[in-house]
Amino acid sequence: MPHAERGMAVGLFGGSFNPPHEGHLLVAEIALRRLGLDQLWWMVTPGNPLKSRLELAPLADRLAMSEKLVQDPRIKITAFERTLETSYTAETLAFVKARNPHVNFVWVMGADSLKTFHLWQKWREILSTFPLAVVDRPGSTLSFLSSPMARAFGHARIDEDDAGVLWKKQAPAWTFIHGPRSALSSTALRAKADSKS
Template sequence: MPHVEKGMAVGLFGGSFNPPHDGHALVAEIALRRLRLDQLWWIVTPGNPLKSQAGLAPLGERIERSERLIHDPRVKVTAFEAAHRIRYTADTLDLVKRRNPGVDFVWIMGADSLATFHRWQRWREIAATFPIAVIDRPGSTLAFLSSVMAKTYARARVDEDGAPRLSRMRAPAWTFIHGPRSSLSSTALRLLRDGD
């Protein structure tokens, strides 16, 4: 796990990053700026339980590509989940919380993940552990209105203007952040790569 100090505001941005691309980097940049984070942990996961593992590049390769993509020293590429044999986000957040008392964390995800968030293992526990920032993605802008998570936690939604305070809030709390969007997707990039 990257080093943090008490009182810091830290974003947790997890994914398989298979491969990482400029759209991911844009989400990280928007999160750092709009949430006023001291750090962002770019968590490269061993795999995604909701997706096929076929075509999943080796973890080391995905870490290396992520490191080449990132230029902001506040972004820390890490793969600590593999060392702890963690498969589910709820377990990741529990470990992070136990290991880092006094640090204010916020879970960051693209809006494309919001539609299926209720299928994640112990998703309500995730929402109750740390505040969540949902970053707009092409074709997903309306997901925050219709998703199970958005409906379930409608009262916990924080207006976008409150995003800079989100990491300091008690969960459940979440916001949807609009901004520049990238049409890149890992799935499309894999299809292009495999088609060559």
Template sequence: MPHVESGMTVGLFGGSFNPPHGGHGLVAEIALRRLALDQLWWMVTPGNPLKSRRDLAPLAERIALSEKIARNPRIKVTAFERTLGQSYTARTLEKIRERNRDIHFVWIMGADNLKDFHRWQNWQTIARTFPIAVIDRPGATLAYLSSKMAKTFDYARIDEDDAATLALRKAPAWTFIHGPRSTLSSTALRARSE
């Protein structure tokens, strides 16, 4: 895990990044700015239980490509999940919390993931572990109203004008952040290269 100092605010931006693209970079930059983060951990996962491993580029390649996009020195590209021996987000977040008790974390996800968030293993545990920032993505803006997660945790939603306080709040707490959106998608990029 990247080095942190006591009391820091850190965003956790996980995904397969297969391949990473400018849209991921935009989400990371918006999160850094709007959430007032000291760091953002760009967590390249070894695999995604909801996606086929057949189409997954090698981890080293996805890390190298992510490093080319994540140019901000406050963004730390990492693949520490590989050493944990599993790829379920709930367990990863539990390990992060165990090893960093005095750090304020926020889970960051694109709105395109919000609609299927309830399919993730222990999704309600994830929502109760760290606050969540959902960053707008094309075609997914209404997910913050209609998704099962949004409905289940409606009481814990904070206004995006208060996003800079999210890391200091007790989970469950979440916000939806509107802003510039990129039409780039890993799925479309993979389809073009085939």
């Protein structure tokens, strides 16, 4: 797990990153800037319960590709979840919170994840652990209005103009951040690679 000093604002950006691409990097950079973060932990997950293990590249490969893609020293590439022996975000966030009680964390995710967020194990618990920043992705701009999460936690949404103080808010609190978007997706990149082989 990366080191963070007391009082820092740190974004937690988890995913399969299978493979990592410029769209992921854009989400990370937008989060750093708009949320006023000191660091962002790019958490490469060992697996994803909602995705097939068959299509998942080895963790070491996804880590190496992430390290090659990311140049900003504030973005810390990590795969500490492999030592937790869990693939559930709620358990990871509870562990992070217990180990870093004096750090201000924000969970960061792309808007494309909102469609299935209510299917994640203990998704309501996730929203009660840390504030959440949802960063716009192509084709997902309106998902923050229609997703079960957005409807259930509409009362906890803060205005995008206040995104810079989201890390100071008590969970549940969340915001939707508009901005530049990349049309790249891991699914499309895998399909392109498969068609060449």
